[in-house]
Amino acid sequence: MSRVAHFWQAFVSHFLHEILLHSLRGTLLAGGMVLLVSSTGAWKYMGNSMQANDLRRAAAYSKDSISPSVLMVAIDDTGFDQFYGGRSPLDRKQLQRMLEVVERNAPNARGIVIDLDLSPVPGDTQEALFGFFATKPQRWVLAEPVRKRSDDTDVRRHWRERLCAAGVRMALPYLPTEFGYVVSTQQYRGSLVDVALHPDAGCARLPDLEQGDANPVLKRSTALMAPDYVNHGLVVPFQGDLDLLAQTVAGIDPQWVVIGGTWGVTDLLNTPMGERYGAQLHAAALQGHVQGERQASFLFQITVAWIVVALIALQIGAVQGWMKRAVDPWMESFTGHRFFKLRLWPLLLVLFVVLQVGLVSELLAVLRAHTHFWIPSAEMAVLVIGTMAFVWNWGLTDIGGHHTVSHVWHHGFLQPVKDDWASLRTAWTSLSGRSATNCTDADGNPLPVSRVRAVAEITLATASLCGQTVLPTAVLVYELLAH
Incomplete structure (x- = not known):
């Protein structure tokens, strides 16, 4: 039998024995411990941390070229002070001037998402701005700032109803967060990105404002952010020069435009790459959709984890075979050999397994960077570590070879x-x-x-x-x- 055939037979045997059979015939102790750990905040924190690492490493391996598909127009501190006079809410006439420039110079854009609070204040009817939106309502997705009934007013309600009746889509500007990080894999249903990608969404995806003053629970849907966009996405700062803005937008000719504010620090959110403004993250989720970011199914994730465990088991089996020849015969006479087998070997195994998990995590990041196919490393890590603890007993259990x-x-x-x-x-x-x-x-x-x-x-x-x-x-x- 050739070496390749021998390796393949050994791998398949280990795959079946060490993974499938131990998963199917796992003890109640192991199963109970896994269920207990998976239900704790510690495991959720670990999973969230590994997701963050996956995103950061995929961004590091991504191509340097920045895709022009999604453009963010950012009203920075200079633009806010000089063009808008440093006043909030933004001057509606000035805002309309800027929006007209963006809309006119992005003729091929599927939509323009505005992550700004455009709701009227008392005494401001916004008729001119409303007429501008109503001219091409299908192009616009506006942020709905009202999340609970106590924040609503008759003026806002009337403004919302008129825009929805005119065909302008409205959506929630919120982003889910966990353990201080923005969740890079999900968006709220009815969010800016969710509604932007559904032309027939209208305003029907908004939560029920009649639920009282308590914030309604918002459901989530899968929407992966583009790692490279979170890291250094295409952001055009608007500092008040409308001609320069027109030339820039026309030169890029994006599929989507996201307009938001980057003045101050009120809308900054933590990501694995540092702080980012909310509008940048909405744009990153749109970019993820455009470039086809997708996540492997749970079955595929588990299969990859089983393969990794089988490969590690082959290596551990080879080391244990060497120890049977070079260490075990001397354990009865030499305490140093006994110390190595019973104390030092388990520590070396832990280090070896951690290094292997880190290496596979890096390879998965490279795969995502070049194919936009994400296999989360968390499932792989927990299965490998769980197998090391419960099945291999920190390397003290003899893995051995399997025939067929x-x-x-x-x-x-x-x-x-x-x-x-x-x-x-x-x-x-x-x-x-x-x-x-x-x-x-x-x-x-x-x-x-x-x-x-x-x-x-x-x-x-x-x-x-x-x-x-x-x-x-x-x-x-x-x-x-x-x-």
Whole structure:
């Protein structure tokens, strides 16, 4: 057998034995610990941190060229002070002048998203601005700043109803956050990006404002931000020069335009690349849609994790084979060899596994940077670390070699199930008194089986069958279907 064929057979055998079978026949202790850890804030924090690292590393490996698909026009401090007179809400006449320049010079844009509070203040009817939006209503997506009824007024309600009736889309400007970071994988339903990508959304996606003063719970939908855009997306600062703005927008000819404010620090949000303004992150989510950012299915993520564990198991098995020859025979006589096997080897294994997880995480980041296909490293990391702790016992369990896939399947999975079932039948037969059992001790002497022992064995064998086969399999299937 060639070396390639031998490696492939060994890999498939390890894949089946170390991953699938331990996942299906995992003990209740391991399963309970995993469920306990996954429900804690510590695991959620770890998952969020690894997502942030995935985004940061993918951005580092992304191409240097900046895509012109999504353009953000940022009203910076200079533009706010010189063009708008440093007053908020922004002067509506000046705002209309700027919007007219953007709209006129972006004829091929699918939409223009405005992340600014344009709701009228008392005494301001905004008729001219309304007429401008109503001329080409399908091009505009405006931010809806009202999230709860206590913030609403008759003036705002009338303004909203008129715009919606005219066909202008309105959406929520909010971004989900977790553990201090903006969530780069999801957007709220009814958000600026969500509505912008659905031409027929209208204003129907807004939350129910009749729910009282408490903020309504906002549902989320998957929307991956483009890592390179979060890092250094295409942002054109507007400092008051309308001619320069017109030339810049016309020269870029973007698919989408996002207009927002970058004056002050009120709209700054934390990302793995540092602080970014909300409008930049809306633009990054639009860019993610344009360039086809997509996330691997849960089944694909788990499969990749299983492959990684199988490859690591092959390497650990090779090291353990060396230790059987070079270390184990001397452990009884030399305390140093015993120290290495029982104390130092587990520490080296942890370091080795952490390095392997880091390497795979980097490779997944390279893959995302060049294909826009994201395989989260969190599932891979938790499965590898969990296997190291519960299955390999920090390297003290002998992984060993596996001969064939058929051998692994029958002796690793089918035979334990048959043993559980046979034990159940033996105990039930003894309990019912239909025939004598063949229970013997280590020397082959027959052992009497009392009714109490038969009941105990039925209970324990049932727990073994359910805990190591039925329940883990059901949980695995449920997790795959739930995702």
